Amino acid sequence: MVSQAPCSLSVVLLTLGLALGGCATAPPRTPLAPEAPSPADPSPEVCKDATDCREALRASPRDTLSECEARRRVELARRACALNVAEGCTELGRWETRGLVKAGGVDFAAASGLFLRACTLGDGEGCALKALMTLRGQGEARDAVAARAGLQDACERFPGISCGLAVEGLAEETLREGTAPEWEWMALFAQRGCDAGDGLSCRILGEAFYSGRGVAQDADKAAGLYARACEAGDGEACTRQGMLLRAEGPWAEPRAEQLLSRGCELGSPEACRLTVLETLDSQGRQKNTADRRALYRHACDRGAALGCLALYDELRDEPLALRPVFELPGLLKRACLLGAGQACEFLDEVTQAAQPRCASGSASACGVLGVLFLSPPLRQGESTEGERLLHAACEGGDLASCKGLSELSGASADLTCRSR
Template sequence: MNLRAPVASQAPCSLSVALLTLGLALGGCATAPPKTPLVPEVASPAVSSPEACADAAGCREALRDSPRDTLSECEVQRRVELARGACALDVAEGCTELGRWEARGLAKENGPDLVAAAGLFQRACTLGDGEGCALKALMTLRGQGVERDAVAARAALEDACDRFPGSACGLAVQGLAEEALRNGVEPEWEWMALFAQRGCDAGDGLSCRILGEAFYSGRGVAQDADKAAGLYARACEANDGEACARQGMLLRAEGPWAEPRAEQLLSRGCDLGSPEACRLTVLETLDSQGRQKNATDRRALFRHACDRGAALGCLALYDELRNEPPAVRPVFELPGLLKRACLLGAGQACEFLDEVTQAARPRCASGSASACGVLGVLFLSPPLRQGESTEGERLLHAACEGGDLASCKGLSELGGAPADLTCRSR
């Protein structure tokens, strides 16, 4: 069973698509989207982890030190467990963090729980976390998990910025801009710039980035590219990854002399969880044809970018690994990378996966062990759609019993390899 789809470029149908598996060969570029949206299936973090915090101070320190924005399954599970333990100890930031995971559908197996998320944000706000106050107000503004009340939400956003400028003003500006767009009116740019200035003065990276964007575009303030660059720098220093990406791109435009510093900024932005910074870092590595990195470093960079939400990182790592002998490559790695890329918006990965699924399904129904093995591997490769694990294991067992040795190898790997694969970048 050898799933191959070489990544030649970022254009939707420019990939040369080929699948070579026992008894199954496909080619071409499909046009239909995947029939079921990809939603990560997350194991319940019921088992205690050695990384769980024991007291409130330890929880706060652990929350600061562990990666917040990631697509790596084991990192997500660790982060969810950490946030749950912190919230149980009345650490406000932990309740906010757990609310974010609930809203994204990664805290429990049954998907997003917006009611739980809203409740957690409210609890965080009561415990004194400004970000929790702003996020609860945003949910009220959108009618997510609570009844929509635009008037109350706007007042709550302004109050959150007044009380907690260092963490809530940027979110307040985003919410007010969103409400203006919803109503089809021009946002109050000048007033919003004042809010962003207040948050930036209090050290909020998001607010500094928003204010930088205002100066760069001339919305609500006089256009000033130099001020924009300075604000992006402040935001980057305050750990806003997207601001690091913007600062890096501005530096690149100044010429080759600025390239080393620009690369440093993009790398920092990627480490801070900016998918755009990660994408640009991967693109630079691909454009240089890896001249500055050996294969091990290059693959680590691609995996890190994929874990932080850059589809190009997943595709680049796929392209690096696809020519390895199947005997030494984990069964679930390549399809897992394609599923991640699809989840992150790479249309060509979605098309290829759908083509493989549609071709393998009738052959599996007709008794082809290798086709059932292909489906089983696709289902079991993380991230999983809800409920895929049971069907995937059933198909893989049937394929193995039918004589498909690759499926038997896949079953032998289910004990722990997938989690290891997604945590190598740590």
């Protein structure tokens, strides 16, 4: 089982030569946020031409990706957009809103321009996202009237995901304005998108039937719509369908587990969390070590903090020589970023304990700080300081820091993502 507090990171840090006490209770002083990659020109090696780029975009998931996968997707989207592939411009705009395209972080103005370009090239999702930017006043002046018209137009001209995004935009607007939601109007948008085969729209419509908002309450219809959405590739819908089945009793448990597993595969963090929890509760009896670790890694990559912590517990007793130096600290940093407060607290404890010892000349303590700084996900501006500390620690005789430097030098120019 995963520890309540991940104090066992001290095993890793003791290997690096730093003795630590228990876990902290104070919140971390520096919140984690991913460090944006450096900008780059689109590489022709990512995909050959517009057709190749379009197929590559459709062949792999785009949400809740590991850092390595995200870097590759950004490069792919950049190349596709440069070749006037509308979906590539839409996706590149999405990455701009997450601050993962350029070193300066989030660029809403660039995102808005990319969504407009995608819309002009014929992508309905780009049209809806451009309207949402106008609704939120991101990268341009807020204009609720123009935004509502844009959302409606996107759904009517390009029924599909644009309709689901229109519903989300209308819901967001009612929350912002404090007005009563237009449930009937939103259900109509969702129906149009679902009829076009969009999973998000079918899930939204299922939620409307489940709660009786804008339509007559009907749990059976809701379940059917969740099933349609799940089949269309909406991981959250698979999760809802699985949880509804679980509530029916033990007889439905096998099917519910299948649905949660599919939801996790499709990127639902909640489905991944529940699947990891089930595996932990069974103490891994149904999976061998390789399958169990693959599940935990996938769950962590898809946004489930419990997956990161479970994988950490699986790997923490392995000799340092058999695993990458940055792996265990990186798992705790990712768990922290995903909301595991105890992981944040412990990492802050480690940092506060190591800093004065490093300042006093302890090579191992500087190595600990360097490893923590360089373990992804990175805080803004950590990479330069992390490398400086690791070089100093290696020169001071800390062998683990030298190993970390050798891993850095062989790592990251390529965009290939390894699965372990």
